[in-house]
Amino acid sequence: MDTRARQQEAVLAFGRRANARPPLAVLMQDAVALVTDILAAELNGVAEIESGQTLVLSVSRTDRGENPAEPAVQRCSLESADSMAAYALKTASPTVSVNLAQESRFNDPFLRGLGARSALCIPLHLNGRPYGALGVYRTEPREFSLDDVCFAETIAHLLSSSIARIKLEEELHEERETKSTVLELVDAMVLALDMDGRVITMNRACEEVTKYSLEEVRSRPFWSLFVDRDELELIRGIFRNSKVNKIPNQFEGYLIAKDGSRRKVAWSLKVMCTGQVQSLILAGVDQTEQVETKKELQKARSLADRATRALKDLTEKMKDEPAGAARRSRSSVAAQPASHAAPPRETEPHPSQPAHGKPKAARTGREKRSSVRWEYPYRQWVAPILDGRIPSRRDFFEVQCKDISGGGIAFLLSSPPEFENVVVGLGRSPALTYFVARVMRVARVEHGDGIGYLVGCRFLARATLAKEGRVGAREE
Helix, strand or coil: CCHHHHHHHHHHHHHHHHHCCCCHHHHHHHHHHHHHHHCCCCEEEEEEEECCCEEEEEEEEECCCCCECCCEEEEEECCCCCCHHHHHHHHCCCEEECCHHHCCCCCCHHHHHCCCCEEEEEEEEECCEEEEEEEEEECCCCCCCHHHHHHHHHHHHHHHHHHHHHHHHHHHHHHHHHHHHHHHHCCCEEEEECCCCEEEEECHHHHHHHCCCHHHHCCCEHHHHHECHHHHHHHHHHHHHHHHHCCCEEEEEEEECCCCCEEEEEEEEEEEEECCEEEEEEEEEECHHHHHHHHHHHHHHHHHHHHHHHHHHHHHHHHHCCHHHHHHHHHCCCECCCCCCCCCCCCCCCCCCCCCCCCCCCCCCCCCCCCCEEECCCEEEEEEEECCECCCHHHCEEEEEEEEECCEEEEEECCCCCCCEEEEEEEECCEEEEEEEEEEEEEEEEECCEEEEEEEEEEEEEEEECCCCEEEEECC
């Protein structure tokens, strides 16, 4: 086989070797070994750049059996005048030396010390930046033909292209790994879709919410899996608009999970362009809990509005009470320490038990209120009036209310009340409104884990906590 045919066969063999994607160090050694064999050289070298400015040249000797000996290593600066490889990288072109001892462009005592007399060095560049060099060396002065130089340069170009491709693949792999790690750390759902809306990938948060694995949804249209049927045309229209206008879109909709559950999600849709490749990035935040919380707040506001209306009706009712009711209430009220603050929470035995003496038994019977009642599921303050006296602040305690009307209120006790009259504090501390009320009805009811007593009271008059320490009832 002639020299040209051997060179072509070597180029083909190296191309196949590069496509097998061996490690870079192995690929560089394969390249220089091919050139050394075809050009019948006794020494070869591979140079690489370390830390930006240091050139490391490793030179190996081969015998007829092509078994490499222990390599010799030279380290020098890229600006060194004592290195043929540094000179080749500086000129960015193949460098041929027929006799290293007579070379005037550079001085390379390292190669001469290894017995090299003639040399061919091919620089390697990646993206316009120096990367390394390949060198073949003979032990006697000898010229390298133009075909020799072209062959070595062809192998070097194939090597540079392969190195660039391998490094790009490594960078892409690292980038994907980084993006994947970041996506797994975020709480938002993130999906990558092709321009037809088919799923390419999705993060773990999306898998957890949708109950689908990536393999179950890959290459399937987003709207055929996750979109509510009533919103299908709207969502597809948003996707079409994003593809045409290339502008981000934000929208809300219901996501249908694999188990049929519905989640309210706020979505952001953006078109991503990388060269000629386009894709859609869809990020979603689950709003279901916020929506439920908003509903609960609206419900609480509705109850508060109803309670406010009940208190307003109660005030109007008290204005219409005859003056005699107020006088009767005042005759049964005794002195109490002055206080404008809310009574403290009861920490002792239930205060409905009399301190001394036994008051009249509470009345029982049917519901006596004729005015409209509203649910009033709040805790309020009450204090029993025993022996015609208003108790001290420490005798006020909280009760769970059930309903309220313009004429009265109902609350729960753990035992039957042994008082007939009671002071009720309505509202929130420190702005409490006090009323004197009479127990009209007591009913035994199931409450919580046991039995309780629902106490229905009728308002008699507005009560005030006077500074002189007495409670007075007055007509509004």
